[in-house]
Amino acid sequence: LGRPATNAPLVAECDAVVHSALYRPGAGFRGAEGAIDRFVELNVVGTLRLIEAARAAGVPRFVFISTCAVHERILDDRPLDEAHPLWPRSHYGAHKAAIEKFVHSYGLGAGYTICALRPTGIYGLAHPVSDSKWFDLVRRVKAGERVTVERGGKEVHAADVARAVRLLLDAPAERITGEAFNCYDRYVSEYDIATITKELSGSSAEIVGEQRRPQHEIETGKLRSLGFEFGGEPLLRATVRELLDAV
Structure with missing residues (x-):
């Protein structure tokens, strides 16, 4: 993300880009971002450069891995679905929310087949x-x-996240372009x-x-409407x- 010159060769001849990279100098997702200007430069601007490189290379599809941390202030008068306002309380959640807005503008405004997937906490066997x-x-x-x-926490298995990504890579473009999808099991x-x-x-x-x-x-009907279980x-x-x- 911090080396723009590597983007073009990285995405050359790719069938799709799935972007889950994150720069953070500390551990955890809250208070680990270090200097905020560098955090934003690498994660937000770096992601936009990667999207631009993918478009320039003719990569037909881009899936951005976002997070449920875009929702931390939650309203009681409406479902917690993809139409709920994004109110993060961490810089981590804020940068993901910011990129989601560019997912909308690239998809809905520029017609690029790009979408965002929002996993919750992810479980499964780690290594070690x-x-x-x-x-x-x-x-x-x-x-x-x-x-x-x-x-306790809201969780989804790593295998389900991978299958959801696969689904978004294969789904009809008109169903996913410019959209965000919650990814939460239980x-x-x-x-x-x-x-x-x-x-x-x-x-x-x-x-x-x-x-x-x-x-x-968290409501997941939008992802399920594509056939996901x-x-x-x-x-x-x-x-x-x-x-x-x-x-």
């Missing part, structure tokens, strides 16, 4: 597997320890993970805490089984 989300919780429940469960609490782990492992662990539910659910509970349970086998 010990870096996987919920790894330590699964390990402790399997070992029969007493665990306290408090948190709310997963630590209580869910602990109880599934206990069931699958036959553990005697004591689980302290209650089930949690989100205040707002999320992995749901079977994929979540399969992932917990993989974690159990790995600990």
Whole structure:
């Protein structure tokens, strides 16, 4: 993103571009952006340069990986769908929201086949597997320890994100050009993970805490209207089984 001269050879003869790159000097997504001018130059301006290079090279389709962090102030009087106002509370979410507006202008204004996909938190087996989300919780429940469960989050499996990207690459251009698509499967609490782990492992662990539910659910009808189906509970349970086998 910081080397504009590399964009043209990077996209030459590509059938499509899927852009998920991000510059951040720190860890995490809040407060890790470093100097804001450099953060914007590399991530926002750098993305626009990449889009321009793709258009100049005749790349027929561009998928930008955005984030659910474009929605952090959420209204109670309307669905949390793609038409909901974008009100991020982090510079990370703000830069993604800014690029989404260019997705609209390039698609709806310039006629370029470009769209944005907004994953929530992403789960699945990481490499190394010990870096996987919920790894330590699964390990402790399997070992029969007493665990306290408090948190949860909106999640989608990495495989579902990949399949959603594939769908957007293949969908009719008129259905996706200039559009954004929410990518969210289900709310997963630590209580869910602990109880599934206990069931699958036959553990005697004591689980302290209650089930949690989100205040707002993200609507995904737009992506589903293209024929997409999320992995749901079977994929979540399969992932917990993989974690159990790995600990």
